[in-house]
Amino acid sequence: MAAAPRSRTPFLGLLPLPERQAVTGALRTETVGGLVLLVAAVVALIWANSPWAGSYEAVRDFHFGISAIGLDLSVGHWTADGLLSIFFLVAGIELKRELVVGELRNPATAVLPVIAAVCGMVIPAGLYAATVGAGGGSPDGWAVPMATDIAFALAVLAVLSTHLPAALRAFLLTLAVVDDLGAILIIALFFTSHINPFALLGALAGLVVFYLLQRFRVTGWWWYVPLGVAIWALTYNGGVHATVAGVAMALLLRTTPDEGEEQSPAMRTEHLLRPLSAGVAVPLFALFAAGVSVSGDALRQVFTAPEPLGVVIGLVVGKSLGIFAGTYLAARFTRARLNPELAWADVFGLAALAGIGFTVALLIGELAFPGTVTGEHVKAAVLIGSLASAALAAVLLRRRNAVYRRLCEEENLDADADGIPDIYQRTSPTLTAAERQDEQAG
Numbered sequence: 001m002a003a004a005p006r007s008r009t010p011f012l013g014l015l016p017l018p019e020r021q022a023v024t025g026a027l028r029t030e031t032v033g034g035l036v037l038l039v040a041a042v043v044a045l046i047w048a049n050s051p052w053a054g055s056y057e058a059v060r061d062f063h064f065g066i067s068a069i070g071l072d073l074s075v076g077h078w079t080a081d082g083l084l085s086i087f088f089l090v091a092g093i094e095l096k097r098e099l100v101v102g103e104l105r106n107p108a109t110a111v112l113p114v115i116a117a118v119c120g121m122v123i124p125a126g127l128y129a130a131t132v133g134a135g136g137g138s139p140d141g142w143a144v145p146m147a148t149d150i151a152f153a154l155a156v157l158a159v160l161s162t163h164l165p166a167a168l169r170a171f172l173l174t175l176a177v178v179d180d181l182g183a184i185l186i187i188a189l190f191f192t193s194h195i196n197p198f199a200l201l202g203a204l205a206g207l208v209v210f211y212l213l214q215r216f217r218v219t220g221w222w223w224y225v226p227l228g229v230a231i232w233a234l235t236y237n238g239g240v241h242a243t244v245a246g247v248a249m250a251l252l253l254r255t256t257p258d259e260g261e262e263q264s265p266a267m268r269t270e271h272l273l274r275p276l277s278a279g280v281a282v283p284l285f286a287l288f289a290a291g292v293s294v295s296g297d298a299l300r301q302v303f304t305a306p307e308p309l310g311v312v313i314g315l316v317v318g319k320s321l322g323i324f325a326g327t328y329l330a331a332r333f334t335r336a337r338l339n340p341e342l343a344w345a346d347v348f349g350l351a352a353l354a355g356i357g358f359t360v361a362l363l364i365g366e367l368a369f370p371g372t373v374t375g376e377h378v379k380a381a382v383l384i385g386s387l388a389s390a391a392l393a394a395v396l397l398r399r400r401n402a403v404y405r406r407l408c409e410e411e412n413l414d415a416d417a418d419g420i421p422d423i424y425q426r427t428s429p430t431l432t433a434a435e436r437q438d439e440q441a442g
C-alpha cells in the first residue's frame with residue numbers, strides 16, 4: 001500500500017487569528033508613521049534645496065549635550081544615535097515576538113521568509129560590490145542597499161489604497177524584521193569606531209542588571225528608564241553604534257505574559273513606544289538625514305559614480321530579484337506551496353516594494369561615508385532607489401488590486417457580528433476552499 005503523500009504547508013494563506021491581530025495592530029501604527037515619514041522626507045528635501053538651505057545645515061549641525069561624558073552631539077547625531085535607538089528597540093521587540101510566538105518560532109514556517117530575506121540582503125550587496133568593482137569605487141557602502149523600510153513601504157501602500165491581504169502584509173513585516181536583524185549585526189560588526197572596553201563592560205553590566213530586573217519581575221518605569229539611558233550612553237562611548245543597545249534591551253524583555261498578566265513587558269513596552277518610534281523618532285531622523293542636494297550635478301553623480309549607482313541597482317534590481325528568487329527556491333524545494341488565491345506576480349510586487357530602504361539605508365550610508373561628498377551622493381541614491389522601487393511596486397500591485405480587495409473582504413466579513421471574522425469559524429480556518437481541494441489532491 002502506497003504511503004499517503006505528505007501535506008504541504010500553505011504559503012501566504014490565512015494567518016492564525018492571534019497572529020493576524022498582532023500584525024494588524026503593528027502595521028496600523030507603522031502605516032500612520034510612514035505617512036509622517038513621507039512628509040518629513042519631503043520637507044527635508046525642500047528645505048535643503050531652498051534659499052534657506054543654510055538654516056537647515058545650521059539646525060542639523062547645532063551641538064548640545066554634556067561634553068564631560070562624551071555626549072556633546074549635533075542635532076543630526078542625536079536623531080541618528082539617540083532617537084533611532086527607540087526605533088531599533090521596537091524592532092528588537094518585534095524580532096523577539098516573531099521568534100517566541102510569531103512566524104519565526106517554527107523552523108518549518110520560518111525557513112521561507114528567512115531564506116527570502118537573506119537572499120534579499122546578499123544579492124543587493126553583491127550587485128553593489130560588482131558595480132563598484134567595475135567602476136573602481138569604494139566597497140565601503142556594500143551594506144547600504146540591504147535594508148527594507150517597513151514604514152515607508154506601508155505608507156506607499158496607504159497612498160495607493162492597495163488592499164493587500166493580511167498574509168502578504170505579514171510576509172512583508174517578517175522580511176523587514178529579518179532585514180533589521182541583519183542591519184543590526186552589520187552595524188555592530190562592521191561599523192564600530194575605536195573600542196572603549198571599560199565603557200562596553202559597563203554597558204554589559206547594565207544589561208545584566210536589566211535581565212535580573214526582568215527575571216525577578218521588577219516593575220516600574222523608574223527602574224528601567226534611567227538604566228536604559230545609562231546602557232545607551234555607555235554603548236555609545238564604547239565605540240559600538242548606540243542603536244545596538246536598544247536591540248539588546250529588547251531581546252531581554254519578557255515576551256510571554258505570566259498568569260494573570262494581560263500583556264507581557266515586551267508587549268506593553270512596544271505598545272507605548274511604537275507610536276513614539278513611528279511618529280516622532282523615525283520622521284525626525286528622516287528630516288535631518290534626507291536633506292540632500294538634488295541639483296543636476298548631484299543627480300548626474302548618482303548614475304555615473306560607482307558608489308551611488310551600486311546603491312540604486314542594489315535597491316531596485318537586487319532586492320526584487322533576491323527576495324523573489326529566494327522565495328521561489330524555498331517554495332520549490334520545501335513543503336511550502338503558494339496560496340492558490342495568489343500568483344507569483346504578487347510575490348514579485350512585494351519583493352519590489354521591499355526595495356524601499358529609506359531609514360536604515362540612510363543610517364548605514366552615513367556610517368559608511370561619514371561627512372563626505374560621496375556620502376551625500378549615496379543618500380541621494382537611497383532616495384532615488386527607494387522611489388524607483390515604490391513606483392515599480394505600485395505598477396505591479398495595482399494590477400492585482402481587484403484580487404486583493406476580494407480577499408480582504410473575505411478575511412474581514414463578520415456577518416454574525418461576534419467580533420471574529422467568519423472565515424475563522426469554518427471547518428478548516430487556515431485553508432481556503434481552493435487550498436483544501438489542492439490538499440486533498442496531494
